[in-house]
Amino acid sequence: MDLDRFTDDTPADDAPGEARVCVVAAQTETFERCRQGFYPSPESYDRTTEPFDYMAFYRTAPVSAVTHYAPVTARTEQTRGGPGPMDADDWAALIDPFSETDDVVVFELADLVPLGSPVENDQHGLRGAWYCTIENLRTADTLSTLAATATT
Numbered sequence: 001m002d003l004d005r006f007t008d009d010t011p012a013d014d015a016p017g018e019a020r021v022c023v024v025a026a027q028t029e030t031f032e033r034c035r036q037g038f039y040p041s042p043e044s045y046d047r048t049t050e051p052f053d054y055m056a057f058y059r060t061a062p063v064s065a066v067t068h069y070a071p072v073t074a075r076t077e078q079t080r081g082g083p084g085p086m087d088a089d090d091w092a093a094l095i096d097p098f099s100e101t102d103d104v105v106v107f108e109l110a111d112l113v114p115l116g117s118p119v120e121n122d123q124h125g126l127r128g129a130w131y132c133t134i135e136n137l138r139t140a141d142t143l144s145t146l147a148a149t150a151t152t
Contacts, residue, residue: 010113010114011110011111011112011113012113013113013114013115013116013138015054015069015071015113015134016134017133017134017135017138018133018134018135019053019054019133019134020051020052020053020054020131020132020133021052021053021054021055021056021069021131021132021133021134021136021137022047022050022052022054022055022056022129022130022131023055023056023057023058023066023126023129023130023131023132023137023146023150024039024041024047024055024056024057024058024126024128024129024130025057025058025060025125025126025127026039026057026058026059026060027060027061028059028060028061028062029093029094030093030094031057031059033090033094034055034057034068034070034109034112035112037085037108037109037110038085038086038106038107038108038109039055039057039106039107039109040078040085040086040090040094040095040104040105040106040107041104041105041106041107042095042098042099042101042103042104043077043101043103043104043105044099044101045129046129047129048075048105050129050131052072052131053071053072054069054070054071054072054134055069055070055072055107055109056068056069056070056115056137057069057070057112058119058121058125058126058143060125063118064120064121064125065118065119065120065121066115066118066119066126066137066140066143066146067114067115067118068112068113068114068115069112069113069115069134069137070109070110070111070112070113071109071110072107072108072109073108073109073110074107074108075105075106075107075108076105076106076108077103077104077105077106078103078104078105078106079102079103080102080103084106085106085108086104086106115137115138116138117138117141119137119140119141119142119143119145119146120141120142120143121142121143122142122143122144123142123143123144123147125143126143128152129152130146130147130150130151130152131150131151131152132146132149132150132151133149136149136150
């Protein structure tokens with residue numbers, strides 16, 4: 001079987017090792033939106049004003065691990081019902097179960113880059129946002145290892 005044909009369209013893991021990353025949890029529906037190029041966050045969350053160039057995603061299911069990261073290409077403020085990347089279905093699925101806000105910052109993303117080795121959950125998952133470097137993601141094998149190098 002020619003496995004190269006499956007990796008030809010996968011972006012290379014070539015981000016600078018010292019680049020700052022925001023690591024967040026992503027349930028299945030949220031991760032699908034990340035694949036489509038965006039991740040929304042209530043405007044009140046600290047991550048909306050923190051400086052970073054990449055986002056990484058701890059997938060709650062089916063793997064319970066940090067599996068991908070993506071370059072952040074833009075940060076777009078959007079109000080419910082107003083213009084922006086999110087439609088009414090996105091609000092219902094991604095914001096309403098977690099927040100009563102009508103204002104979000106949508107992190108627009110380039111293609112997701114799979115990590116060579118996922119950062120496996122060996123504790124109670126990931127809550128909030130963690131900040132680390134791309135190199136920290138590449139070398140951590142567990143969330144405990146990543147937590148030792150991350151800030152919140």
